[in-house]
Amino acid sequence: xxxxxxxxxxxxxxxxxxxxxxxxxxxxxxxxxxxxxxxxxxxxxxxxxxxxxxxxxxxxxxxxxxxxxxxxxxxxxxxxxxxxxxxxxxxxxxxxxxxxxxxxxxx
Amino acid sequence: xxxxxxxxxxxxxxxxxxxxxxxxxxxxxxxxxxxxxxxxxxxxxxxxxxxxxxxxxxxxxxxxxxxxxxxxxxxxxxxxxxxxxxxxxxxxxxxxxxxxxxxxxxxxxxxxxxxxxx
Numbered sequence: 434x435x436x437x438x439x440x441x442x443x444x445x446x447x448x449x450x451x452x453x454x455x456x457x458x459x460x461x462x463x464x465x466x467x468x469x470x471x472x473x474x475x476x477x478x479x480x481x482x483x484x485x486x487x488x489x490x491x492x493x494x495x496x497x498x499x500x501x502x503x504x505x506x507x508x509x510x511x512x513x514x515x516x517x518x519x520x521x522x523x524x525x526x527x528x529x530x531x532x533x534x535x536x537x538x539x540x
Numbered sequence: 541x542x543x544x545x546x547x548x549x550x551x552x553x554x555x556x557x558x559x560x561x562x563x564x565x566x567x568x569x570x571x572x573x574x575x576x577x578x579x580x581x582x583x584x585x586x587x588x589x590x591x592x593x594x595x596x597x598x599x600x601x602x603x604x605x606x607x608x609x610x611x612x613x614x615x616x617x618x619x620x621x622x623x624x625x626x627x628x629x630x631x632x633x634x635x636x637x638x639x640x641x642x643x644x645x646x647x648x649x650x651x652x653x654x655x656x657x658x
Binding site: 434465467469471475476477478479482483486488520522524527528529530531532533534 | 584585586587589598599600601602634636638642643644645646648649650651
């Protein structure tokens, strides 16, 4: 199985800050990576797919990038509604695997 | 507007079989793959498996011996069965739609909490 190592596991930030979350794949996955946001008691919502493509309806303050097997989610100018948990998922090969999650909390 | 609505028993005893169904409303059923994911309490997401409209499946090897995902195209529904459940299978189970080309999970069910307890 491909392991997805996500960091940090938690981060505290303030409204207006920029936050960077990373995922490292244990082997090459091309750009088959998506980022999801999950709020308590809700299903996840896709933010980014193909490593850097913004899902329709998602604010442009969310962006994604890839460098080899390292993937980055950047949230610029944090808004109150962005405080949630974020997961990466590789869809290069079965079984699809998720990162451990990053909980973004208000400082 | 696409909606996924799921249902199934929420309380099981050890060794029983978990059974969940997800109905898809709106959109084309045959143009996507259909996925099950679970999330134990206060933990992360685990991909269980998926099926396409033709019935082709892929399962997580960690669960493969116990799971069956099936599809009923006449009803636009797909189902999950997980046999011989234990407390470790306690989780919120989600169904979701996966696009073939870009492989994103773009629509999700509301989630069903399944608790395994004697």
